[in-house]
Amino acid sequence: MSSLRPDLQRVAEMVAPGSRVLDIGSGDGSLLDYLHRAKQVDGRGIELSMEGVRQTVAQGLSVIQGDADTDLDDYPAGAFDYVILTQTLQATRQPKAVLENMLRIGRHAIVSFPNFGHWRVRWSLGVSGRMPKTRTLTYRWHDTPNIHLCTIRDFTDLCTELDIEVERALSLGRDGRTRFEGAGSLANLLADQAIFLLRKKT
Amino acid sequence: MNMDALPGHKLVLDAPLPLDCGVELEPVTVAYQTYGTLNADRSNAILICHALTGDQFVADRHPITGKPGWWQAMVGPGKVFDTDRYFLICSNVLGGCMGTTGPADLNPATGKAWGLDFPVITIGDMVRAQVRLIDHLGIAKLFCVAGGSMGGMQVLEWAARYPSRMRACVPVATAARHSAQNIAFHEVGRQAITADPEWRDGAYANADTRPQRGLAVARMAAHITYLSEAALHRKFGRNLQRGSLTFGFDADFQVESYLRHQGISFTERFDANSYLYITRAMDYFDLAADHGGALAHAFTGTRVHFCVISFSSDWLFPTSESRAVVKALNSVAANVSFVEVDSDKGHDAFLLDEPEFHATVKGFLAGVESAT
Numbered sequence: 001m002s003s004l005r006p007d008l009q010r011v012a013e014m015v016a017p018g019s020r021v022l023d024i025g026s027g028d029g030s031l032l033d034y035l036h037r038a039k040q041v042d043g044r045g046i047e048l049s050m051e052g053v054r055q056t057v058a059q060g061l062s063v064i065q066g067d068a069d070t071d072l073d074d075y076p077a078g079a080f081d082y083v084i085l086t087q088t089l090q091a092t093r094q095p096k097a098v099l100e101n102m103l104r105i106g107r108h109a110i111v112s113f114p115n116f117g118h119w120r121v122r123w124s125l126g127v128s129g130r131m132p133k134t135r136t137l138t139y140r141w142h143d144t145p146n147i148h149l150c151t152i153r154d155f156t157d158l159c160t161e162l163d164i165e166v167e168r169a170l171s172l173g174r175d176g177r178t179r180f181e182g183a184g185s186l187a188n189l190l191a192d193q194a195i196f197l198l199r200k201k202t
Numbered sequence: 203m204n205m206d207a208l209p210g211h212k213l214v215l216d217a218p219l220p221l222d223c224g225v226e227l228e229p230v231t232v233a234y235q236t237y238g239t240l241n242a243d244r245s246n247a248i249l250i251c252h253a254l255t256g257d258q259f260v261a262d263r264h265p266i267t268g269k270p271g272w273w274q275a276m277v278g279p280g281k282v283f284d285t286d287r288y289f290l291i292c293s294n295v296l297g298g299c300m301g302t303t304g305p306a307d308l309n310p311a312t313g314k315a316w317g318l319d320f321p322v323i324t325i326g327d328m329v330r331a332q333v334r335l336i337d338h339l340g341i342a343k344l345f346c347v348a349g350g351s352m353g354g355m356q357v358l359e360w361a362a363r364y365p366s367r368m369r370a371c372v373p374v375a376t377a378a379r380h381s382a383q384n385i386a387f388h389e390v391g392r393q394a395i396t397a398d399p400e401w402r403d404g405a406y407a408n409a410d411t412r413p414q415r416g417l418a419v420a421r422m423a424a425h426i427t428y429l430s431e432a433a434l435h436r437k438f439g440r441n442l443q444r445g446s447l448t449f450g451f452d453a454d455f456q457v458e459s460y461l462r463h464q465g466i467s468f469t470e471r472f473d474a475n476s477y478l479y480i481t482r483a484m485d486y487f488d489l490a491a492d493h494g495g496a497l498a499h500a501f502t503g504t505r506v507h508f509c510v511i512s513f514s515s516d517w518l519f520p521t522s523e524s525r526a527v528v529k530a531l532n533s534v535a536a537n538v539s540f541v542e543v544d545s546d547k548g549h550d551a552f553l554l555d556e557p558e559f560h561a562t563v564k565g566f567l568a569g570v571e572s573a574t
Contacts, residue, residue: 054565057562059565060573064528064540065542076533
């Protein structure tokens, strides 16, 4: 239970005990397993890789092979308390539709993504004139799965556009440990990654 | 083969079996095999449902063909369906020809074989007979119901009708309804049988003959649907049987010879009328139609753990059919896992050694066992 990745640990802290959770891109199921054991969460996963699905099923967890872009439509509105998407939004084909779907299916959404507004990224592009490669963004431009990278400011703009309320924003260093709360200009400059707890404005 | 001499168990139902067509069928015998040991609190039983041409001999030598059981790869000590842990049950389906009552059996009203007087049966009827067997064995709740293809249809029927009598289920390479394409293939097979003059309007038993040619052709056509283009190509390509073309209609190509062999050997162990009845049962299967037109209604409020599995090259029961089941289960927030296993072996993959498939089911069963 202690081996959970630090950023996933922060995500887990946002989840209320005993709630119903859908983890999109659940990987090997470690977050779901942790939530199940530590918080008695009734969890479900969606994972693209057969290997990840197999590992998750073997832990007694429910996971379906699928992806965020195509399979969220199948879930009824309000089926979950939390819908979680960690480090994946930037790799979806339709991030906006995915985000809307998450807040249709869940009362809350938890989204984490690498912040393209980080000063190292800005510096790298500004000075070297090349697409940034950092320790959180390790791919080259032609082999990256990250087709929709955004900054924290881009993301909060989209939330405003979609009538989504930011309940909580955490700014994280690249080791996944918290730097500070909030999603302002400073966060946009200093956060390697960000975690947002969201809900639909009523 | 004299069916009275078949190895295994037989249960004669103590009351008529009500069928979907309205008939109260009697007498009904259910022939079944078991593997492993039922534990003291009767909580480790797994019902295995066989496919169209399968039977109860899941994991032992077939009494007619002498071949290994059809799920020998899955069932045994230490295997996926571990006979050291679980008590496995498999019964021949209603309408079958391996000991359970079917059209080849004697109609008590006439003293002759039922033939076409046998009532048309459904997947629901098959499952109803299985429920009687499980009652007889004193098992209130099965640990799991598992099966592929038509076996998977029975699994889904179980989950829809008797959810309180099972903890988990594994429907493999199956669908919640038979598609138009699948019905079409079945119709080709049935036409092949009924076009055989030896079929004699289904009364061939009275004439002491069998429509073997028709049944063989039905099997040949069906067999193609169980494979993939890639699997056929890998196995045979355009390889010739004798090294050169004969400029005739003998089996020049190995694939022809193979299919002919599959067709003929099938007739040694299967009854033509059973083939008509069982294919009909599959055609009639439409779980959504049975539940007000919405598949999700079949599973409302279910507490059963589902592990749905499809194979990427299966075009008879393609992944889209499994996804439709998963979608319905998701829409009622059921406990469902789903994997599409990468395989180029077509529909038959569920019978073959597919490590990812086996590992997934094994993990799923262990997971359900540990779930409170």
